[in-house]
Amino acid sequence: MYILYSLLMALAVLLSLPWWLFQMVRSKKYRAGLTERLGFVPERIKASTREGSIWIHAVSVGEVLAISNLVHELQVRSPEKSIFISTTTLTGQRVARERFGDGQVFFIPLDFGFAIRSYLKALRPSLLVLAETEFWPNLLHQVKKSGVAVAVVNGRISDRSFPRYRRFKWFFAPVLADIDLFLAQTKDDAQRLHEMGAEEQRVLVSGNLKFDVRPSAAIAVTVDVRRALGKDAPVIVCGSTTAGEEEILLAAFNDVLKRHPKAILILAPRHLERFDKVAGLVSALGLSLIRRSTWSASGSLAGTVFLLDSVGELASVYALADLAFVGGSLFPVGGHNILEPAQHGVAVLTGPHTHNFREITRIFEQGGGLKVVASQDLAREWMALIDDPQERGSLGNRAQQLFAQSTGATARTLEALHPLLIGPGSPVSPQKVKA
Numbered sequence: 166m167y168i169l170y171s172l173l174m175a176l177a178v179l180l181s182l183p184w185w186l187f188q189m190v191r192s193k194k195y196r197a198g199l200t201e202r203l204g205f206v207p208e209r210i211k212a213s214t215r216e217g218s219i220w221i222h223a224v225s226v227g228e229v230l231a232i233s234n235l236v237h238e239l240q241v242r243s244p245e246k247s248i249f250i251s252t253t254t255l256t257g258q259r260v261a262r263e264r265f266g267d268g269q270v271f272f273i274p275l276d277f278g279f280a281i282r283s284y285l286k287a288l289r290p291s292l293l294v295l296a297e298t299e300f301w302p303n304l305l306h307q308v309k310k311s312g313v314a315v316a317v318v319n320g321r322i323s324d325r326s327f328p329r330y331r332r333f334k335w336f337f338a339p340v341l342a343d344i345d346l347f348l349a350q351t352k353d354d355a356q357r358l359h360e361m362g363a364e365e366q367r368v369l370v371s372g373n374l375k376f377d378v379r380p381s382a383a384i385a386v387t388v389d390v391r392r393a394l395g396k397d398a399p400v401i402v403c404g405s406t407t408a409g410e411e412e413i414l415l416a417a418f419n420d421v422l423k424r425h426p427k428a429i430l431i432l433a434p435r436h437l438e439r440f441d442k443v444a445g446l447v448s449a450l451g452l453s454l455i456r457r458s459t460w461s462a463s464g465s466l467a468g469t470v471f472l473l474d475s476v477g478e479l480a481s482v483y484a485l486a487d488l489a490f491v492g493g494s495l496f497p498v499g500g501h502n503i504l505e506p507a508q509h510g511v512a513v514l515t516g517p518h519t520h521n522f523r524e525i526t527r528i529f530e531q532g533g534g535l536k537v538v539a540s541q542d543l544a545r546e547w548m549a550l551i552d553d554p555q556e557r558g559s560l561g562n563r564a565q566q567l568f569a570q571s572t573g574a575t576a577r578t579l580e581a582l583h584p585l586l587i588g589p590g591s592p593v594s595p596q597k598v599k600a
Contacts, residue, residue, distance in 0.1 A: 166302075166336070166339065167302060167303060167306050170302050170303065171277060171278065171303060174276060174277065174303075175277075178275075192438065197255045197258065197272070198255075198258065198271070198272030201271050201272040201274065202272050202273070202274055202275050202280070203274070203275065203280055204274050204275075204277070204279055204280030204281070204282075204283040204284070205283070206271075206283055206284055206287040207271060209267055209268045210249065210268065210269075210271050210287060210288070211287050212268065213247055213249075213268045213269060214247055214249075214287060214288055214289060215245070215246065215247045215289075216289050217245075217246055217289065217290070217291040218246055218247040218248065218249060218288050218289060218290045218291065219239060219243070219246050219247070219248045219249070219290060219291070219292045219294065219586075220249050220251065220284075220288055220290040220292070220293045220294070221235075221236065221248065221249070221250050221251070221293075221294040221295075221296065222250075222251045222252075222273055222293070222294070222295050222296060222299055223250060223251070223252055223257060223261065223296040224252065224253045224254065224257060224296070224297065224299060225252065225253060225254040225256060225257035226254070226256050226257050226260050226476070226477070227375075227501075227502060228252075228257065228296040228297055228319075229250070229252060229257050229260045229261045229264065230260070230375070230378050230480065231296060231297075231319055231373075231374040231375045231378060232250075232294075232296050232318070232319070232374060233264055233378060234374070234377045234378060234379075234575045235318065235374060235575050235578060235579070236248055236250065236264075236265060238575060238579055239579070242579065242586075243586060246291075247269075247288075248265075248269060249269050249270070249271065249288055249290075250265055250269055250270050250271075251270070251271050251272065251273040252270070252272060252273065253272070253273055253299075256437060256476050258270065258272060259476050259477070260476060260477045263477060271284075273304075276301040276302065276303045276304055277303060278303055278307055281303060281304050281307045281308070282307060285307060285308065285311050285313070290308075290313050291313060291314065291586075291588075292313065292314045292315075292316065292582075292585055292586060293308050293313055293314070293315045293316070294315075294316050294317075294318055294582070295315070295316070295317045295318070295344075296317075296318055296319055296374075297317075297319050297320060297321050298317070298320060298321060298322060298323075298326070300337065300340055300341065302340045305340055305343040305344065306340075306343060308343070309343040314345050314346075314585040315343060315344045315345050315346075316344070316345060316346040316347075316348065316581075316582055316585055317344055317346070317347045317348060318348045318371070318374065318578050318582075319348065319350055319371075319373060319374045319375070319574070319578075320347050320348055320349040320350060320354055320355075320358060321349070321350050321351075321354050322354050322357040322358060322361070323499065323520070323521055324499075324520045324521075324523065325499065325520070325521075327357050327361075330357075330361045331357075331360055331361060334360075334361055334362050337361050337362055338361070338362025339362075341358075341361060341362050341363045342362075342364070344363070344367070345367065345585060346367055346369070346581060346582070346585060347363055347367055347368040347369065348369055348370075348371040348577075348578055348581055348582075349368060349369065349370050349371070350370075350371075350372065350373045350524065350574075351370065351373075351524040352370055353523075353524065354370075354524075355368045355369070355370050369581055371574055371577040371578050371581060372571065372573060372574030372577055373524075373525065373571070373574055374574045374575060374578065375502060375504050375525075376504060376568060376571045376572045376573075376574055377572050377573070377574055377575040378480075378504070378505075379508070386457065386473075386475070386478050386481070386482065387478075387481045387482060387484060387485065389460075389462040390431070390466065390471070390482065390485055391485055392462075393462070393463070393464065393465055393466045394429065394465075394466060394467070394485065395427045395429070395465045395466065395467030395468075397427065398425075398427040398428060398429050398466075398467045398468075399421070399425050399427075399428045399429070399487050399488070399551045400428075400429045400431065400485055400486050400487050400488075401418065401421070401428065401429070401430050401431070401486065401487065401488045401489075401490065401547060402431040402433070402479075402482060402483055402485065402486035402488070402489045402490070402506070402511075403430065403431070403432050403433065403489075403490045403492060404433045404479045404482075404483065404489065404490070404491055404492060404501070404505070404506070405433065405434075405435040405479070405491060405492040405493055405501035405502070406432065406433065406434050406435060406443075406492035406493070407434075407435050407436075407492055407493045407496070407498050408439065409495070409496055410492050410493075410495045410496065410516075411432065411434065411443050411446050412446060413495060413540045413543065414430070414432070414490065414492075414543065415430075415432075415446060415447060415450050415452065415470070416450075416544075417543035417544035417547060418430040418452070418470070418544075418547075419450060419452065420544035420548070421544060421547055421548055421551070422452075422468065424548060425548075425551060426467075426468055427467040427468055428467075428468065428551075429466050429467060429468070429469060429470075429471060430469075430470045430471070431471045431473055431482060431485070431486070432447075432470055432471070432472050432473065433472075433473035433478075433479045433482070434472075434474075435492060435493060435501065437474070437476060440456075440458075440472065440474035443472060444456060444472055444474070447470045447472065452469075452470050453468060453469040453470065454469065454470050454472060455469050455470070455471050455472070456472045456474050457471065457472060457473050457474050457475050457478075458474045458475065479505065480505045483505050483506040483509055483511055484509040484511070486506060486509075486511045487511070487512070487550075487551065487557065488511070488512050488514065488547060488550055488551070488557070489506035489511045489512065489513050489514065490513075490514045490515065490543075491503045491505075491506065491513065491514075491515045492516075493518075493521075494515040494516030494517065494518050494519050495516035495517075495518065495540050496516075496518060497518045497520075498518060498521075499518060499519065499520050499521030499522075500515060500516075500518060500519030500520065500521050500522050500526065501521070501522070502522065502525075503515060503519075503522065503525060503526070503529060503535060503564075504525065504568060506564075507529065507534065507535075507564035507565060507567065507568045508565065508568045509561075509565070510561040510562055510564065510565035511561050511564070512536070512550055512557045512558075512560040512561045512564070513529070513534065513535050513536070513560070513561075513564050514535070514536045514537070514538050514543075514546065514547075515535065515536075515537055515538075516537070516538065516539070516540065517537055517538075517539060519537075528567060528571065529564060529567055532563060532566075532567045533560070533563045534560065534563040534564035534565075534566070534567045534568075535564065536550075536560060
């Protein structure tokens, strides 16, 4: 099976090579870390390795942030072990290096045996931890052949991917057999893993690590922006927005400005390659634009659109909001992380499409800590909450309380990982780990 898979992977790479070469010329996004992806282990990594290290893979920014507390606790509990973090995306790489240091972070190799074996030889890991769902067959097969324990933490199976996993269960069941422990976010995720072929006794529910994430208090932009906010100026932060949403959000903000001319919209697109396009949209609508990348941190931001064209600052900037809108939700993208604004006690709104965070959304909707709005109602809902500080405060307070009630996944994850950290012969007890 693995030989056939590798041949198909090689064929796919060969056929798509012209596209990749074009993208590399066009964008730094695909050039970054190319040698690392091909299996060439950088010297900075080799210099940090010790026998029995821990390798943690986090795809992008969201996963990097989710595992940040877990990494810290593992470092405290196992100071003798080196901990390495791999990412898939460039933005994830940047945030991981900021949080954990260049010497611990690298791009995950392509799913070919030769590339993976290079890293296994260099890292000498005793444990591979995969954040959320990254089931690369050759990676798991090579790691297992090397006698390395494997765990999935913060496991989540999306509505979009589940039918595909279930349809190809004949393929994924042997792949999942190489994983020693699955720690799912919810009971639904645990059930889906089981239906995909994961053995029931290996699947536990530990909760969502993202409830334990706290933004860095050291990010300077928060202080600078707070200083530049106008007195009595309503602040709306729209985070992780995706294509098609900015036009709707900017039109709604334009309506808000008619009643509240000092209002401020802090706009943070999800993907950095769209920053220039979004800046053009703002200017085309005749709105006053200030870009974070060129901002001198002086003067008032009142009445402007402040484009947060940066990486890793949004979580802290949410603390400045009177209202927060979390993007990826006006169209069937699936939504993004509402926990970042909720932990600050901010009134949180989303669009109707939040299936990627179905359990979190359910908790907050049922608890009255989230307002779901349609595109045509955005301006009206924003103005209603701006004009009603009591309702706005209540919505934010309920969100913060719900956030606090759902913490603790990091401790449960550490408890479940302990047998894998101390070696074989220590079976995991499902009764010890509860969501």
